[in-house]
Amino acid sequence: MRRVILYEKFERFWHWMQALLIITLMITGFEVRGLIHLHLLGFATAVTVHNYSALALVVLIVFAIFWHFTTGEWRQYVPTRKFLRDMVGFYLTGIFKGAPHPVKKHRMAKLNPLQRLAYLGFKVLIIPVQVTTGALYFFYPNLSRMGWPPSSLWVIAVLHVIGAFALVAFLVGHLYLTTTGHTPLTNLKAMLTGYEDMPDDEYMDEEN
Amino acid sequence: MPHPPRNPSPPRLRRSLQALLGLLALSCFSVQAQQASSPAPVGHGSYIGVHAQQDSMQTADHSKFKILQGPFKDGDGPAVTKACLTCHTEAAKQVMATQHWQWRVPQKGLESYGKATDLVNNFCISIRGGNTATCARCHAGYGFQDKTFDFSNPDNVDCLVCHDTTGDYEKEAAGWPNPAVPLADIAQKVGRPTLKNCGACHFFGGGADATKHGDLDDTILNAPRTEDVHMSKQGAGMTCVDCHVSSAHQVGGPDYVIPANKREQPKYPGESISRMSCTACHTDHPHKSYILNRHYQKVACQTCHIPEFARDKRGTNLWWDWSTAGKLKNGRPYTVEGKDGFETYNSMHGDMIWARDVVPTYVWYDGNMKFTRLTDTITPPKDPNGSIMLNPVEGSYTDPNAKIWPFKFHEGKQPYDTVLNKLIAPYTAGPAGSGAFWGDWKWDPAIKQGMETAGLPYSGHYGFVRTTMIWPITHMVAPKEQALSCTACHTQKGRLAKVPGFYLLGRDRGTGLDFIGIGVILLTLVGVAVHGILRFIHGRH
Numbered sequence: 011m012r013r014v015i016l017y018e019k020f021e022r023f024w025h026w027m028q029a030l031l032i033i034t035l036m037i038t039g040f041e042v043r044g045l046i047h048l049h050l051l052g053f054a055t056a057v058t059v060h061n062y063s064a065l066a067l068v069v070l071i072v073f074a075i076f077w078h079f080t081t082g083e084w085r086q087y088v089p090t091r092k093f094l095r096d097m098v099g100f101y102l103t104g105i106f107k108g109a110p111h112p113v114k115k116h117r118m119a120k121l122n123p124l125q126r127l128a129y130l131g132f133k134v135l136i137i138p139v140q141v142t143t144g145a146l147y148f149f150y151p152n153l154s155r156m157g158w159p160p161s162s163l164w165v166i167a168v169l170h171v172i173g174a175f176a177l178v179a180f181l182v183g184h185l186y187l188t189t190t191g192h193t194p195l196t197n198l199k200a201m202l203t204g205y206e207d208m209p210d211d212e213y214m215d216e217e218n
Numbered sequence: 219m220p221h222p223p224r225n226p227s228p229p230r231l232r233r234s235l236q237a238l239l240g241l242l243a244l245s246c247f248s249v250q251a252q253q254a255s256s257p258a259p260v261g262h263g264s265y266i267g268v269h270a271q272q273d274s275m276q277t278a279d280h281s282k283f284k285i286l287q288g289p290f291k292d293g294d295g296p297a298v299t300k301a302c303l304t305c306h307t308e309a310a311k312q313v314m315a316t317q318h319w320q321w322r323v324p325q326k327g328l329e330s331y332g333k334a335t336d337l338v339n340n341f342c343i344s345i346r347g348g349n350t351a352t353c354a355r356c357h358a359g360y361g362f363q364d365k366t367f368d369f370s371n372p373d374n375v376d377c378l379v380c381h382d383t384t385g386d387y388e389k390e391a392a393g394w395p396n397p398a399v400p401l402a403d404i405a406q407k408v409g410r411p412t413l414k415n416c417g418a419c420h421f422f423g424g425g426a427d428a429t430k431h432g433d434l435d436d437t438i439l440n441a442p443r444t445e446d447v448h449m450s451k452q453g454a455g456m457t458c459v460d461c462h463v464s465s466a467h468q469v470g471g472p473d474y475v476i477p478a479n480k481r482e483q484p485k486y487p488g489e490s491i492s493r494m495s496c497t498a499c500h501t502d503h504p505h506k507s508y509i510l511n512r513h514y515q516k517v518a519c520q521t522c523h524i525p526e527f528a529r530d531k532r533g534t535n536l537w538w539d540w541s542t543a544g545k546l547k548n549g550r551p552y553t554v555e556g557k558d559g560f561e562t563y564n565s566m567h568g569d570m571i572w573a574r575d576v577v578p579t580y581v582w583y584d585g586n587m588k589f590t591r592l593t594d595t596i597t598p599p600k601d602p603n604g605s606i607m608l609n610p611v612e613g614s615y616t617d618p619n620a621k622i623w624p625f626k627f628h629e630g631k632q633p634y635d636t637v638l639n640k641l642i643a644p645y646t647a648g649p650a651g652s653g654a655f656w657g658d659w660k661w662d663p664a665i666k667q668g669m670e671t672a673g674l675p676y677s678g679h680y681g682f683v684r685t686t687m688i689w690p691i692t693h694m695v696a697p698k699e700q701a702l703s704c705t706a707c708h709t710q711k712g713r714l715a716k717v718p719g720f721y722l723l724g725r726d727r728g729t730g731l732d733f734i735g736i737g738v739i740l741l742t743l744v745g746v747a748v749h750g751i752l753r754f755i756h757g758r759h
Contacts (some may be wrong), residue, residue, distance in 0.1 A: 042708075042723065042724060043723075043724065043727055044708075044709055044710060044724045044727065045727070045732055053703070053704040053705045053708055053724070054507075054703070054704050057509065057704070058507075058509075061509075101749075105753060106752055106753060106755075106756040107756065108756070108757075151512045151515050151516075154515070155515070155618075159616075160615050160616060160719060160720045160721065161721075163720070163721040164721040164726070167721055167723070167726075168728070168731060171727075171731060171732075171735065172731070172735070174735075175734075175735030175736075175738055175739060176738075178735075178739050179738050179739050179742045182739060182742045182743055182746060183742055183745075183746060186746035186749070186750065187746075189750070190753075
């Protein structure tokens, strides 16, 4: 066994802050939409909380982008086909038979090919769509004055809602997959403490 | 005119955050967030002190004028007017240029609008069929009996109806003062018009208190703050003329068309301007919330701030069916009172419906309203429940001047010429034997005589047609705590459920989209559950 640092302090802060904000946005967003009759905060408060959370998330993302580029951590998300088939096979069959995880973790390659694809999609597709449509939604009165047709608000709203549903589905899958580590809580612990205790064969040394 | 105080509110963290969001997310668009950072007015004070101050600053005590000592002959209004004009030499000329005198609107291309024209409404229909004397109880003049009235005689101007401060003044048929009115006493105590002066006519539109407008009735004289935050003595204590500012006796008013998006600004300092719009005092961004302020782009202030109209004990008329009028019991007209104390039938008017605390109907309105006249050809609807809109309004979401406005919808049935397809001015107000409907209870002679008096053709065949009118609601503004909450409209079956042409958050949600979205989430849940169960069964973790 070896104790390995996987997630830096900022990375953990970023992750949990983002989780908190997205869950807040999710709840307030669905309350405002009237999807479920929640009445948790009331419409006006829900709108206000939604907008401030969105603003906070944008600020957080700006810092995260800066961090990714200055640390080179963005490379973690470059998609690869190496071991992709093995990963799919692992989740479909191997995991039930107790087969070993096909991808070894490394400080600079801590994400498996499926995670890379999922998180990259999250970062370059879902989040940008939500931020853009959200901003367009917020500033729609200005756009309307600039001549955007009334139907454009409908399009913005529909895209924003599709993005929201995608985020919830992502969250469900994400939460489940955290349990597929060495033990069901291994990944969660790592995300909280930054460290993971790994059997030697699950970690790829610098030298290898 | 003294101004209520305005204090700039302190800059808010919220606004700076909003500005930051603007910079971050939309630096490429022209952000109008600066609108929110200008000072918002706080507190508008009471006008009661303002009025007392105005009264104390009068330079003339009218009781000291010899010419006003009288005595005046009973009911001799013109003698009083003559006395007034000895000092106020131009006053009559000014009054005679106004709608209060002419009963038509010569300006703004609305020559054919006004009570003295061919305009038709859902209530007393028209004055033209020989009803002038009765209706002229509310004319700012003396002797408006019929079309022979001399509109150019300054002595016929009624000064007292607007300037009486005693509350004793009263007008009778053709606008003559009630002979019992103490003219000299009233003349010595004239002053600025109060709620009572304007209300004497404007609370009674449609022939009786609260009938026509719904947002104006005599409960306003003693309104609690909750009924009318402006005119209540516990509220701002304002009078009509605080907003309907006059210039040379021309009282600022809507002239049949209420500007939906008006922002009065004086053209030069000290110009006497009408404050007929909310924004004239409150600015167009009076809320602390940036989002609420932005509603002004598409929503009239009245829409949220007048949650219901007819909010005191008076019911306003919602249905007036002339087709059932004229039924008699033992040869005499009668009335029927409903459970709520309102008259549900009157031989004079037919079936009626009255209501209090009425939720307005919301319509896109850009300030343009068309009216129907006796001379206009109508198209009677084929559907028996169909109705002719007598005053259609214009406006839509895409119209930059249009806003969602609250209206009172009024429906009724009135006679029309089934051959010529035109509405009719019947002779209603007259004694038995005159042929008037309220004297002899027969439509045919009443219509024949009315159209003859009006000088309009009548085929001899009449029927009844359903007509609709809508009346903008702008008075009876409630205190802010009574304003509508977000979800009055931002919900699926809210107040704006039927207002078309735009996407409304909380109202418009494709249930299909929600169905698919929830479906995807559920499928994901099922997927991970099955996966988890399989893992458990296979004994790994």
